[in-house]
């Protein structure tokens with residue numbers, strides 16, 4: 001079985017063809033980063049118009065790179081939520097048109113459910129992945145969301161919220177700190193690279209240890225701490241200072257994510273954890289989470305790096321799970337700005 005996935009929830013137009021064992025036959029992403037860069041953030045109308053310009057070409061390329069035609073595909077999966085409404089509608093209407101023209105089944109997918117299911121995906125020629133069994137604990141750490149879930153089954157309705165960020169998402173924190181120290185957008189990969197050359201013990205800042213007991217997150221204090229330091233001392237003066245600052249910031253974020261994820265798995269008495277979202281590409285997070293999980297006898301499922309940031313493959317894969325459960329949508333499928341998952345954010349809820 002082959003599923004065509006289409007993702008257009010924010011500033012990436014993406015499409016992929018995925019086989020029912022998780023093999024990603026093609027994975028095409030057109031990013032709008034440079035289009036939004038002069039504005040300092042994603043401009044919704046600019047995003048929608050760019051999706052309109054590129055969606056058809058991106059889908060055609062995904063089919064061509066998988067060496068299949070639309071006729072060979074068994075179903076069409078598309079992101080319906082959460083995201084920018086105008087952007088989502090482009091993908092949803094395009095997918096509906098394809099489904100109508102080809103008489104193929106259509107399934108809507110929640111973008112965050114896509115992120116948290118992505119660890120089963122693999123590229124042709126690489127070793128296949130076992131997907132985590134149920135129940136397991138999953139951490140979604142992306143540009144817009146950071147939340148911990150107890151995943152009881154493959155369906156989005158079987159996902160229970162354990163905790164979520166009360167302010168910034170982890171990726172947002174990486175991005176805001178990177179912007180403040182002049183590393184540009186997206187900040188996560190840049191901080192990841194600089195931190196690898198830095199010495200966390202020589203970071204000029206101290207960061208509070210995260211409080212356990214609650215599975216909520218808070219990253220705004222860290223961002224403020226960096227801003228205050230820069231105001232008092234200015235930007236890092238050389239590469240060593242920059243690398244050490246990045247190492248300190250990254251270590252604080254990673255320590256919080258790892259300790260809460262492990263604590264959530266132990267409190268929920270599950271044997272496995274999985275992660276997803278752009279921050280799951282962070283090398284320190286992957287290494288630390290894997291090490292700590294293994295030490296505690298927990299299985300740790302890390303998505304391949306290509307499957308962490310936004311992509312069409314995770315949408316095709318999550319859609320496949322819905323199809324396997326006997327579900328599909330009709331042409332009344334609609335887009336929504338909110339996730340179907342519970343409590344994806346607790347912004348404004350105050351201190352943990």
Ligand SMILES: Nc1ncnc2c1ncn2[C@@H]1O[C@H](COP(=O)(O)OP(=O)(O)OP(=O)(O)O)[C@@H](O)[C@H]1O
Pocket residue numbers: 010111115141142143144145170171172174175186187188189192277278279280281282283308309310
């Ligand atoms: N190596 C990395 N280390 C840390 N963060 C990273 C890394 N690679 C990407 N990121 C971060 O991941 C985020 C993008 O991830 P993703 O594409 O999943 O987010 P999004 O789709 O914008 O948000 P959401 O999924 O919540 O709607 C950015 O904040 C980026 O800085």
Ligand SMILES: [Mg+2]
Pocket residue numbers: 111115142143277278309310
């Ligand atoms: Mg995303």
